[in-house]
Amino acid sequence: MEHQFELHRIGYNFVHENGVNIDRKNGTDDYLLLYLKSNVTILTEEGEITTAEPSFILYEKGFHQKYYDREGPFINDWMHFDREDAKEFFQSIDIPVNKLMVLQGAKDISAMIQDIRVESKQQGKYHKEVLNAKISGMFYKFSDIYHVEIKCSDKLNRYRHDFNEIRNRIYAFQPDNLISNVNEISAGLNLSTSYFQHIYKQLFGVSVMSDIIRSRIEYACYLLSNNADSISEIAFRCGYENKEHFTRQFKEITGFTPRQYREKI
Numbered sequence: 001m002e003h004q005f006e007l008h009r010i011g012y013n014f015v016h017e018n019g020v021n022i023d024r025k026n027g028t029d030d031y032l033l034l035y036l037k038s039n040v041t042i043l044t045e046e047g048e049i050t051t052a053e054p055s056f057i058l059y060e061k062g063f064h065q066k067y068y069d070r071e072g073p074f075i076n077d078w079m080h081f082d083r084e085d086a087k088e089f090f091q092s093i094d095i096p097v098n099k100l101m102v103l104q105g106a107k108d109i110s111a112m113i114q115d116i117r118v119e120s121k122q123q124g125k126y127h128k129e130v131l132n133a134k135i136s137g138m139f140y141k142f143s144d145i146y147h148v149e150i151k152c153s154d155k156l157n158r159y160r161h162d163f164n165e166i167r168n169r170i171y172a173f174q175p176d177n178l179i180s181n182v183n184e185i186s187a188g189l190n191l192s193t194s195y196f197q198h199i200y201k202q203l204f205g206v207s208v209m210s211d212i213i214r215s216r217i218e219y220a221c222y223l224l225s226n227n228a229d230s231i232s233e234i235a236f237r238c239g240y241e242n243k244e245h246f247t248r249q250f251k252e253i254t255g256f257t258p259r260q261y262r263e264k265i
Contacts (some may be wrong), residue, residue, distance in 0.1 A: 003089070004128065005135040008080040012114045013037075024065040031086055032059040034067075035077035035110055042067035045098045053102050056109070056142075058090070060097040077113045081135065093143040103159035105145040112138040133246045157201055162189060163203050170211050173219040174248030180239055181206055216240070224262045231258045 008030055034057050036042070041050045042057065043066035059065055076148050083089060090097060093239070103109065116134050137251070170179050185208075186196035200208040201240060215239045223234045235246035235258075250258050 006082045007080065007116070007120055007131060007135065010079045010113070010117045010120055012077050012110075014076055014078065016069075016074040017072055019069045020074040021068040021070060022065060023068075026047050027059060027065050028060045028080065029061060030080050030082045031061060031167075032065065033057075033077075033079045033113075034059070035106060036044065036067070037075040037077070037110075038069055038073070040067045040069040040074065042100060044100050046100075049100055051100065051102075056101045056106070058095060058097050058101075060087070063098050068110050068216070075099065077110055079113060079116070090139075093140060093220045095139065095143050095146065096142045101146060102155050103142075103145055103232065104149060105164065107161070107164075108145065109138065109142055112141060114233045152202070156199065159189075159199050160203060163200060166200075166208075167204065169212060169214045170208075171218075179212060213249055214253060217250055219251060220246070220258065221254065224258060225265050230247060231262075234258070 028197075028207065034052055036055045036057070039051050042047055043064055044057065048066075112134070116131070116138065119127075119131050119134055122130075123168060149160065152160075168178070182196065183193050186193045188194065191199070197208055204211070220234055220238045223229065224231075227234065229237070231247075232243045235243045238246065240246035240249075247257055250256070250261070254261055256264065
């Protein structure tokens, strides 16, 4: 049977108005995940480091926990937890312990910590199973983000937050706020269009236009399934001025024409 996470205590967006001064020489008897949203000086396996960007550290049991910011305010997320095979688990998904980690995708992890905190206050027959699944999922996501980012240069990772926001906006597909002009997006980031496209492809493995087209077709599939509008009207709502162009791209991605897709569902 797979071992379960045990959540002991958790905090989200916790604010220390007057700063913080933690020095637990013998650590704690459980694991501690910290998301440091403010700059601090912190003890790691490499010695004391002053953070310059929002960072994470995963402390294992018994490791000297020392971090301080004497000016304040200091803001962090934190989670005390345990798991019988924790050491083996973190080795298996390749998350280092007692090491400072800068993640540009930190907002995703912070949102998952918030979700775990909310779940920790709930009740139900399968509450423990749900909580374990959420904590496990958060660490799997953490590992994915961490290993994607360490493969990229620091220069490339500096753009990751802004580009994640752009990609989320593309796939949110808001008809009144369509992204269709790559020139405007790149200008908003003070980048040339060609360099913007290069960074996007490096970060996500696909071109920005491929994502724009796919998001349009996904929205078209939703409308065809839940709306009685004509195919021409749906094409226009998805950002196409030409029905034939829409039909061609729709078939390239789904394998069906819009009419065939509507008839088969």
